[in-house]
Amino acid sequence: METQFTHSGFGQSPEQRGAASLETSPSYREPHRRYPRRYEMPNLDATTLAQGLGWFSVALGAAAIFAPRSVGSLAGVGRDRGGMVRGIGVRELATGIGILTQRNPAPWLWSRVVADVMDLAVLATGLRPGSATRGRVAVSFTAVAGILALDALAASHLTKHAGHPLVSGVAAPTDLYFETSIATAKSPEECYRFWRNIDNLPRFMQSLESVKALDERRFHWVAKGPALGSMEWDCEITEDRPGAALAWRTLNGAQVPNAGSVIFEPAAQGRGTIVRLSIHYSPLGGRLTAALAKLLRHDPQARVREDLRRFKQLLESGEIATTHGQPTGRRSFIGRAARRWGLTNSN
Amino acid sequence: MKANVWYGKEQLRVEEVPDPRILNPRDAIVRITSTAICGSDLHVYGGFIPGMLAGDIIGHEFMGEIVEVGSGVNNLKVGDRVVNPFPIACGGCFFCQQNQHSLCENSNPNAWAAEKLWGHSPAGLFGYSHLLGGYAGGQAQYARIPFADVGPIKVPNSLSDEQVLFLSDVFPTGYMAAEQCNIQPGDTVAVWGCGPVGLFSIKSAQLLGAGRVIAIDRFPERLRKAGEAGAETLNYEQVDILEVLADITGGRGPDACIDAVGLEGHSHGAFGAYDRVKQTLMLESDRPPSLRQALKACRNGGTISIPAVYGGFLDKVLFGSIVNRALTLRSGQTHVQRYLSPLLKLIEEGKVDPSFIITHTLPLDQAPEGYRMFRDKEDSCIKVVLKPWAEAPTLGGEELLASDESEEGGGRQKPHLH
Numbered sequence: 001m002e003t004q005f006t007h008s009g010f011g012q013s014p015e016q017r018g019a020a021s022l023e024t025s026p027s028y029r030e031p032h033r034r035y036p037r038r039y040e041m042p043n044l045d046a047t048t049l050a051q052g053l054g055w056f057s058v059a060l061g062a063a064a065i066f067a068p069r070s071v072g073s074l075a076g077v078g079r080d081r082g083g084m085v086r087g088i089g090v091r092e093l094a095t096g097i098g099i100l101t102q103r104n105p106a107p108w109l110w111s112r113v114v115a116d117v118m119d120l121a122v123l124a125t126g127l128r129p130g131s132a133t134r135g136r137v138a139v140s141f142t143a144v145a146g147i148l149a150l151d152a153l154a155a156s157h158l159t160k161h162a163g164h165p166l167v168s169g170v171a172a173p174t175d176l177y178f179e180t181s182i183a184t185a186k187s188p189e190e191c192y193r194f195w196r197n198i199d200n201l202p203r204f205m206q207s208l209e210s211v212k213a214l215d216e217r218r219f220h221w222v223a224k225g226p227a228l229g230s231m232e233w234d235c236e237i238t239e240d241r242p243g244a245a246l247a248w249r250t251l252n253g254a255q256v257p258n259a260g261s262v263i264f265e266p267a268a269q270g271r272g273t274i275v276r277l278s279i280h281y282s283p284l285g286g287r288l289t290a291a292l293a294k295l296l297r298h299d300p301q302a303r304v305r306e307d308l309r310r311f312k313q314l315l316e317s318g319e320i321a322t323t324h325g326q327p328t329g330r331r332s333f334i335g336r337a338a339r340r341w342g343l344t345n346s347n
Numbered sequence: 348m349k350a351n352v353w354y355g356k357e358q359l360r361v362e363e364v365p366d367p368r369i370l371n372p373r374d375a376i377v378r379i380t381s382t383a384i385c386g387s388d389l390h391v392y393g394g395f396i397p398g399m400l401a402g403d404i405i406g407h408e409f410m411g412e413i414v415e416v417g418s419g420v421n422n423l424k425v426g427d428r429v430v431n432p433f434p435i436a437c438g439g440c441f442f443c444q445q446n447q448h449s450l451c452e453n454s455n456p457n458a459w460a461a462e463k464l465w466g467h468s469p470a471g472l473f474g475y476s477h478l479l480g481g482y483a484g485g486q487a488q489y490a491r492i493p494f495a496d497v498g499p500i501k502v503p504n505s506l507s508d509e510q511v512l513f514l515s516d517v518f519p520t521g522y523m524a525a526e527q528c529n530i531q532p533g534d535t536v537a538v539w540g541c542g543p544v545g546l547f548s549i550k551s552a553q554l555l556g557a558g559r560v561i562a563i564d565r566f567p568e569r570l571r572k573a574g575e576a577g578a579e580t581l582n583y584e585q586v587d588i589l590e591v592l593a594d595i596t597g598g599r600g601p602d603a604c605i606d607a608v609g610l611e612g613h614s615h616g617a618f619g620a621y622d623r624v625k626q627t628l629m630l631e632s633d634r635p636p637s638l639r640q641a642l643k644a645c646r647n648g649g650t651i652s653i654p655a656v657y658g659g660f661l662d663k664v665l666f667g668s669i670v671n672r673a674l675t676l677r678s679g680q681t682h683v684q685r686y687l688s689p690l691l692k693l694i695e696e697g698k699v700d701p702s703f704i705i706t707h708t709l710p711l712d713q714a715p716e717g718y719r720m721f722r723d724k725e726d727s728c729i730k731v732v733l734k735p736w737a738e739a740p741t742l743g744g745e746e747l748l749a750s751d752e753s754e755e756g757g758g759r760q761k762p763h764l765h
Binding site for chain 2: 183185271272302305306309312313316317318319320321322323324325326327328329330331332334335338
């Protein structure tokens with residue numbers, strides 16, 4: 001099932017829920033695949049299964065290349081068809097490596113499905129009555145049919161969640177994950193346009209210094225580091241649906257690998273947009289550091305929440321509310337500390 | 348510039364601080380000609396408002412002359428004479444679009460902190476704690492006004508500062524309190540507290556068609572003002588309020604009750620002592636005797652409107668009364684921006700002269716004395732107006748200060764001196 005653009009119709013009027021499920025209104029946005037919420041995350045067993053199938057491919061390929069006769073004999077296709085078996089081995093090896101190394105294993109799993117069907121066709125010829133190896137062929141046929149089912153299962157699941165940080169290998173299952181959202185009075189199109197203009201990003205992302213486009217889909221980010229100095233990384237847009245959603249992930253070599261998506265969900269009855277942001281990241285220094293940062297309100301979630309607030313402020317009021325730089329009397333130690341730790345915006 | 352700076356509970360000092368400057372395109376700087384001490388400022392003074400930091404400039408009722416505008420302000424120019432509303436509102440968010448300016452989503456830079464306390468953040472306010480934005484207040488010679496294209500209203504020179512100053516807070520606050528009562532012709536409205544907000548609630552209830560307005564307080568001079576404003580008055584130290592209200596209304600109770608007292612409410616007897624002990628031990632943040640009484644007094648299906656300030660947790664509030672007697676509770680910081688034009692019109696037409704609440708006019712330098720007098724109701728103090736540019740005090744028991752004409756412009760009236 002395709003995940004709906006609006007998740008589970010939560011917070012929507014009955015009319016809208018109806019429209020979403022019945023697709024009666026032509027103006028209703030086409031169903032949109034989003035990076036799912038925590039409870040809709042990809043089934044990690046499917047990822048494991050895909051890995052298993054990858055290794056299976058590699059093993060079978062190696063066996064077929066180095067011992068084509070034994071494999072052919074075992075499968076019931078005969079010892080004399082070594083050339084064909086070797087060919088199948090090369091194919092299996094390539095597919096296995098593809099599944100195990102590529103960010104998106106789904107196409108490689110689909111190629112396994114196609115290959116399985118081809119193999120079944122070859123084996124079917126050996127099922128003719130009177131064939132000497134009919135018994136062995138029948139066993140092989142059943143085995144390949146079973147593997148076909150597994151391949152199809154893994155392929156379809158990973159296709160559904162393609163681009164998900166866990167599936168694409170950007171994020172590890174142990175990474176931290178959070179979601180946050182904010183309601184704005186502007187339309188999804190306006191929100192999308194503002195976000196998609198990368199010059200705007202440093203205006204509302206507080207720790208961001210600059211974003212430079214490398215090409216259409218790849219960008220170079222420079223951000224303030226947790227201590228002195230700055231962090232830089234490249235990222236690419238993995239999904240770009242004008243007026244609806246954006247998703248991105250860091251490219252190899254990022255100090256803090258992360259992936260995220262922002263969805264511009266139309267609020268009920270034309271009440272603007274609910275901007276939903278989800279982020280996967282591997283924190284610098286691991287989970288302990290992340291917990292400490294949270295205590296000090298310096299964790300990425302609190303920061304991103306404030307970034308979203310600034311996004312909304314810029315969009316709706318054209319500026320970011322501040323008191324930084326206004327006059328005050330003499331500050332006490334506590335007042336200075338509050339400023340220092342960002343507990344108040346005032347100076 | 349000079350400003351009234353908060354340094355802790357009952358510690359105010361008028362000090363020299365840097366002048367404000369434009370920080371955002373939609374800012375303006377106003378040279379303040381008149382500012383006032385609000386009853387809610389007394390909660391700050393008394394240390395009841397959380398999120399204050401030593402060094403904060405306080406005050407949120409002010410007016411003056413625009414001396415600088417940011418590049419994003421098109422409807423004001425240097426020299427305009429304006430009154431400034433106390434909530435800060437962007438004009439573009441969901442709430443501003445519905446004229447609920449005190450709930451603006453974009454004006455509180457410390458919204459996260461307010462969310463921790465109240466669940467969601469209201470608008471930023473001038474000089475009213477860092478929970479509400481930490482904006483420098485208006486008891487100063489200059490103030491920076493954010494979103495100046497939305498807030499301040501231009502006022503004609505034919506009206507004096509004293510006539511229009513209270514558009515910044517107490518007049519609209521009293522008006523909204525009455526408006527929230529959904530007054531029907533002939534309704535009886537009871538008002539707890541005859542300070543400035545209570546007095547404007549009384550005036551407004553009458554403007555909105557109330558049949559009888561009953562004012563409750565214990566200070567004779569406040570009750571006298573309420574009487575002058577057209578209310579029947581009750582002194583709660585002399586009569587049993589619940590009994591008398593029931594009696595006046597034939598046992599039914601007032602159609603609407605307005606609580607214009609707030610978190611430092613006063614009551615005597617065991618309950619009064621109980622509240623003071625609990626508040627001192629920080630077991631309750633607010634003392635709500637007036638609200639408790641209103642919850643008992645109001646008629647079935649009636650409305651309780653709360654313009655008063657409550658900050659946190661209340662104790663012994665009879666919630667069952669709301670449920671079993673179908674009461675409606677209305678409250679909120681005032682959406683001042685919404686009321687500026689209509690109320691200015693009332694003033695221009697002579698239907699209301701808000702200056703009637705003023706009892707004292709002091710130079711800004713005397714702000715700390717003004718707070719103390721106001722809190723202690725000394726010298727029958729009801730409303731203190733501060734003049735930021737007045738020369739150092741002439742002093743003496745009687746005040747003060749004739750504001751200098753040359754500065755205010757010839758056409759305006761002299762301030763009230765009592």
